[in-house]
Amino acid sequence: NAGVTQTPKFQVLKTGQSMTLQCAQDMNHEYMSWYRQDPGMGLRLIHYSVGAGITDQGEVPNGYNVSRSTTEDFPLRLLSAAPSQTSVYFCASSYWRTSNGYTFGSGTRLTVV
Amino acid sequence: SQQGEEDPQALSIQEGENATMNCSYKTSINNLQWYRQNSGRGLVHLILIRSNEREKHSGRLRVTLDTSKKSSSLLITASRAADTASYFCATVAFQGAQKLVFGQGTRLTINP
Numbered sequence: 315n316a317g318v319t320q321t322p323k324f325q326v327l328k329t330g331q332s333m334t335l336q337c338a339q340d341m342n343h344e345y346m347s348w349y350r351q352d353p354g355m356g357l358r359l360i361h362y363s364v365g366a367g368i369t370d371q372g373e374v375p376n377g378y379n380v381s382r383s384t385t386e387d388f389p390l391r392l393l394s395a396a397p398s399q400t401s402v403y404f405c406a407s408s409y410w411r412t413s414n415g416y417t418f419g420s421g422t423r424l425t426v427v
Numbered sequence: 428s429q430q431g432e433e434d435p436q437a438l439s440i441q442e443g444e445n446a447t448m449n450c451s452y453k454t455s456i457n458n459l460q461w462y463r464q465n466s467g468r469g470l471v472h473l474i475l476i477r478s479n480e481r482e483k484h485s486g487r488l489r490v491t492l493d494t495s496k497k498s499s500s501l502l503i504t505a506s507r508a509a510d511t512a513s514y515f516c517a518t519v520a521f522q523g524a525q526k527l528v529f530g531q532g533t534r535l536t537i538n539p
Contacts, residue, residue: 318469345525347526347527349529354531355531356515356529356530356531356532357470357515357517357529358529359526359527359528362526364525372526373528404469404470406470406527408525410525413475414472414475415460415462415472415473415474415475416460416470416472416527417472418462418469418470418471419469420468420469421468421469
């Protein structure tokens with residue numbers, strides 16, 4: 315099925331470990347983004363990309379890196395996990411200036427102990 | 428900081444009643460969008476209204492936008508138990524990159 319695929323769905327990390335959250339879309343969307351969702355905080359933008367080779371920071375970028383080598387993939391890297399990064403992470407994509415909104419993945423629930 | 432602020436934070440109504448949720452935002456926008464999130468799931472796009480539109484309908488959903496007051500409302504008519512979810516408004520700024528900025532959401536519970 316067409317859409318945004320996130321892997322893994324669940325992950326437990328120890329403090330200081332690194333990992334990559336994967337995001338892939340098959341809709342040829344130019345725009346991709348990563349959000350984190352914490353209780354009572356809504357969704358906050360971490361990083362976004364307007365096309366292959368172009369990335370920029372969102373509201374809460376510290377501790378995270380991204381790259382966009384292809385249109386389809388937009389991985390999020392945690393450099394050195396901290397308990398404050400315990401959250402649910404969502405990847406989203408869309409066409410540029412779309413009327414159809416964003417398509418979200420099903421999320422990755424990350425716990426850092 | 429969050430662009431949108433939803434009101435109320437939680438709403439509980441009886442099945443069949445109408446549900447109204449409000450959203451306020453701070454800066455000029457290109458468009459405003461509403462999303463639904465069922466518990467433990469990703470967000471689903473419901474409706475998009477552009478800054479030059481005042482009202483939009485989609486099925487049982489009605490969205491209004493008042494750019495002079497920087498506010499929007501989402502009305503769900505004839506609510507159903509399946510409408511139980513969290514609802515978020517999100518804005519795309521008038522200028523700059525297409526970043527979607529979310530409010531904190533309204534938790535809607537429909538009681539059978």
